[in-house]
Amino acid sequence: MAMRLVVPHQDRPLQPPAPDRVRRFKRHLIECLRELRKARRPDRLIQALVVPVAADVVPVLVAGCTACRGFCCLGGGEHAYIDERTLARIHRDQPALTGRGMIAAYVQQIAPRSFADSCLFHGETGCTLRADMRARLCHSFFCSPLKEFLRGAVPADEVTVVPGPAGWDGGRVPKVTSPR
Template identity: 45%
Template sequence: MLVPPDLQSPTASICLICQAPLPFGPARPRSLCVRAECHQRYSLLQRRGQVCRVCGRPLSAREQPTQTCATATCQRAAVKDYAVQVYERNQARYTALLRREIEDATRLRDRVLAAFGIREPDSFPLVVTPSVTAGLAPLPEQRKEVFRASLTALVEQAFDPSPAPVEPPERPSTRPPEPEPRVRTVLEQACARCRGFCCQGGGDHAYLDVETLRAYRAAHPEQDASAVTAAYLGRVGSRTYRDSCLYHQADGCALLREMRSDLCNRFFCKALLEFQHNLPVSGSVRGFFVTADYGELHTATLVHESHALIVSKVGQDPSPPAVDIDHDEG
C-alpha cells in the first residue's frame, strides 16, 4: 500500500471532505478537519474504495475504476507500485518453478540410480541447466546481410597495418581457470544436452570481435582478408534456431573452435561452474545433469568421466527407467 503524501507532510491545507482550511501545525491524519461528519464520510468512501490509493483524496466517478486520482504525481506512483507488484509476483512464480525443477529432478535422479543398484544418489551431484525449446527456422537474408557488414568491418580492423594503440597494463583476469581435461569432458557432455541456451545471445554478431579474428589470422597466415571473410561466411547455414546466434544450427555451433570467440570457447553456465567448483580434488568426475525450462524437465544424462547414459522418457516414470547408452570418448 502506497503512503499518501498528506501523511508525510508536516502541515496540511484543506480538509479532503469539506474543503475547510486546516490550521498550521502537525499533520492531521488523512488531512481531515476535526468534524465528526467529515471523518465518517471519509471512512465510508474508504470502505467503498472511492479514495485515491496514493494521496487519499476522494475520487470522481471517472477515477474510481483505477483507485487513483488524475494528478501526475499519483499516476506515476501508481504505475511504479504496479510494476513492483508485477515484479514480485513474477519472482515468486519463478522461485516456485525453480523449486519444482529441483524437486522433480531429484526424484528422477534417485529413481534412475536406484534402478542400477546405486544406493548413494548424492554421489552423482544433481545439476539442473537451462534448455533450448525453440525450433529451427530459415535464416532471413536480412540477418545474413547485417552479419556480413559487421564481419567485414571486423576483418578490416584485424588486417589494419597501422600500429595498435598503447593499451593500459592488463588487469588480473576474472575468467574462471581452464578446466582440466577430465573435468572438461564431463562439462562438455552436460553442456551439449541443453542444445545451446547460451548461444541465444549471439544474435547477428556471434560474439565475434577483432581479437578473435586476429587470433584466427595468426593461425592461418596464408589467408588474406577476403579469404578470412569467406571462411566465416561459408559457415553460415540456411537454418538456425529461432532468436539465437546465426551459427546456432541443428548439430550445434557451425564454427570450428579456432574460429569462435574466447567467450564461446570458455563459457559455462552458472550451474556448471558451481558443479566444477564443488568437485572433489581427486577421484572420478560424475554427475546427473537435467535440462529444464520453466519447471518442465526435458533431458537427463548420467555422466561418469567420458561415458554418458542418456535417460529417455524424462516426463514419465519407467521402472526400470528406459535408457540409451552413449559412450563418448574424450
C-alpha cells in the same frame, strides 16, 4: 553423495537463416576488419588461450551443454561473439587469408538451419563454425550451474545432468540440488 545438476535449456525452432541476418553478419565482420586495420599493434589484441578443464569433468560439461541445447548461443545473433580480437588471432594463424577470404570462410560455415534468433552458427547438432574460428568466449563460457559444478567437490561420476525448464537461464533456482 550424488548430485543433480540442472542446466539452462532452450527449445526454439530451427529455421534457415534470413538473408538480412547474413548481410548484418557480413557488415559486422567488415567493421571488425576495419577496427583490426586501425590497431597499431594487432598482435596485442589476441587474447590468451583458454585454460583446458580437467579431463574427468569433460563428460559432465558435454552432458550439460547437450541437455541445454545452447542457451548461451542465443546471444550470438548476427555477431557470433566475433570481434577484432578473434580476427587478429585468425590473421596471425592464417596470414595469407585476406579480409574477403576471411568473410567468405565465415559465411560458408553458417548453419543451413539455426535456432530462431540465435547465433547464425547455432545448428541442430551444435556449432557449425570450426573451433579455431570461434570467439574466445565460445571456448571459455560456462553457465552458472556448470561454473558451480567446476568449483564444487562432487566427483564427476556422481553428477546427473538434467535440463531446466525451456527458456530458463540458469540463475533463478538452485543450480545444484540433491536428488530426493
